[in-house]
Amino acid sequence: MPIIAPSLLSANYLNLDADCKMLNESVADYYHLDVMDGRFVPNISFGPMIIEFFRKATTKVCDVHLMIEEPEKYAEAFKKVGADILTVHYEACHHLHRNIQQIKSLGMKAGVALNPHTPVELLKDILSDIDMVCLMSVNPGFGGQSFIPNTLNKIRDLRSMIDEKNLPVKIEIDGGVTLDNAQSILDAGAHILVAGNTVFKSANPTHTISLLKQLKSR
Ligand code: DX5
Ligand code: ZN
Helix, strand or coil, X not given: CCEEEEEHHHCCCCCHHHHHHHHHHCCCCEEEEEEEECCCCCCECCCHHHHHHHHHHCCCEEEEEEECCCXXXXXXXXXXXXCCXXXXXXXXXXXXXXXXXXXXXCCCEEEEEECCCCCHHHHCCCHHHCCEEEEECCCCCCCCCCCCCCHHHHHXXXXXXXXXXXXXXXXXXECCCCCCCHHHHHHHCCCEEEECHHHHCCCCHHHHHHHHHXXXXX
């Protein structure tokens, strides 16, 4: 079964309590929390202070996606407020290996996110040090964009790299995941589906989450 990670970026911030309850009672696995700094991406979302509230609202895994420059400055702050997985962008890190070691030494799982233009082959020498790769299937910064089809090729290539070395690395797909394209994303080799608009803008979010969860991953 795939891991389902609804993105709270698309939640209703006037009624977060209800959205958190809905997620907690659903078969969702992760809270996907998108941190944006207005520098790495052209949008600003929220930081550790808000994540502390989400942490108190759930026992589910807090999957924190940092779309920020200089993530090493904030890794400790995100650990403090209860992040379980901390993902940094390949494009934002001059010293990716050092950043990964920092995240792991703080006791979190480490993820690396790739923008749509960044080839998966660049991860060859870091793959055995990380827990997750987040492949961006839209340009990061906003919810509700359309899935970039070339992501399917990237998933296949990355999955071969992982399987070849028999690594436990999980592939997360972030952006434009819908009920229509989710199965093809899983067939290509993804393990984790992030879904913002597809979940929160649907008539019955709980049901949408269970439909995603019922799909088959390989
Ligand atoms: C985009 C974020 C995503 C976003 C996904 O920069 O990283 O997590 O919330 O939203 P949807 O699923 O609506 O494309
Ligand atoms: Zn994200």
